[in-house]
Amino acid sequence: MKLYELTIHKAHRLLKEKQISSRELTRAVLDRIDAVEEKVGAYITVVDQEAMAQAKLADKAISEGNISPLTGIPLSIKDLICTRGIRTTCASKILENFMPPYDATVIKKIKESGAVVVGKVNMDEFAMGSSTENSGLQVTRNPWDLTRIPGGSSGGSAASVAADMCLGSLGSDTGGSIRQPASHCGVVGMKPTYGRVSRFGLVAYASSLDQIGPLTKDVTDCAILMNAVSGYDHRDSTSVSKDVPDYTEALKEGLKGVTVGIPREYNSTNGLDADVLSAVKNAVKVIEGSGAECVEVSLPHTEYAVAAYYLIACSEASSNLARYDGVRYGLRDKDAKTLLQMYNGTRSKGFGPEVQRRIILGTYALSAGYYDAYYGKASQVRTLIMEDFKKAFETCDVLLSPVTPTPAFGIGEKIDDPLTMYLSDIFTLSANLAGIPGMSVPCGFSSQGLPIGLQLMGKHFDEEKLLTVAYNFEQATDFQERKPELWNGD
């Protein structure tokens, strides 16, 4: 096995036993990036020298007997999480040269654990999208079929993990942006409970929905990264002061006594692909075979989630993105004569079409005369969606569903039809509206060889149950063993 193919926990064992050094491991990952980046396009910025310097420090720590599960482990970071001294672009022209003066709390935490940041990865501009095609900087391709999208918005994170260009990644999920690309690229992804992980230093898209989480090669690595990034932070007043369990303990539990709910509404969704349906049905059998009980549940307001989500997310975005005015950081329209011309010129030149579309939709939904009909109504429907989950969790511990209606689609296929693109997020959006944790684990392949993910959703702060079910499922199957060949389609 090549060093860059290792999982975090396997690399950790080799580092601990001093069979490899972090410098060797990091070098192998950087060489892998050099070899395949031209095909995949996952990285906006690679920091060779800084990474090797961090690896050297990690090796020193290990030689002194100081090793944590992340010491010396090379990771990629979605390019909207602030990294001090490493350009953080949000894949937007408006922040193309932004150099954060501080680290996000999650970066501070993983650095304290001794992790090695190898670079910053591509995404839909400001995390707005489901395909990474909205990046203002570059195209990222799905390692399983380079003619297809990797999913989004954390497409660079998922592609970099799937193509072994890092051992794990941190992404963010506002409506499925970790789970959906994880599903499309055949890796594990978790969106934690809202408030579980600090958002300090995460560039805001929709503040009541955004959450940082891991994308990894297997479920054990997911638990390891969750241990590293979770916890209260006084710098994020929406982070929750609640003890963080050792998530790896959840991997030791069996499925006996666990009840898995299958939402009736999800199976009748329009456009649900036959391969996806059969992979998910097969997963139900495997999980039942491992001792869990499966029951049917109902989430009656599912069909309204897309509409409620896009009104709420765009409304919040229109407010959050008002800060890009060309004054304090980022792009400035230098030709402008007046202040107002500078604001308008900067924003029009700096934001791509999807970002402008969402700002306009959000501004409209919040504007006088429309507020009650749009933002107000969506916020009420959000309450009903939350109540649906509450009721469902009275009869089950975990919900099981597809992550996306179809496997990864072709690059360019849906780019001019935003509504169709939005509708493909139907299974993932509700978890963000309700603030509950959600996870994607590989559960099969389509007839064309594209990965399919299984979504698990749990009660607030019950990430452990998701990890237990996901780990038992992973042990009973071998989908995560397969590697993409970085091929070029037909």
Place this chain on the structure above:
Amino acid sequence: MKITKEEIVHVANLACLDIDETSTDKFADQLGKILEYVDTLNRVDTKDVPPTSHAIFLTNVFREDEVSKHLDTETALANSPEKEDGHFVVPKVIG
């Protein structure tokens, strides 16, 4: 049309965005379709349903009003497109 071109221009202006005529047409068409779709929410009876603006129950978070360490002026200005004497420079506001 669910949203007129004039409304698009008006809302874009509120959001400090200049959009050309091609984009106005495109946005009017795309946002029109999206707004028609979101009208499905009108089928839901939300009488007496309280709105939710946050997924987790939040109360105000208070802290002592103490001076702590923050970015120094130079660091805070480091990313600014134009600066002078410890200030951000912007085009003239009052003529």
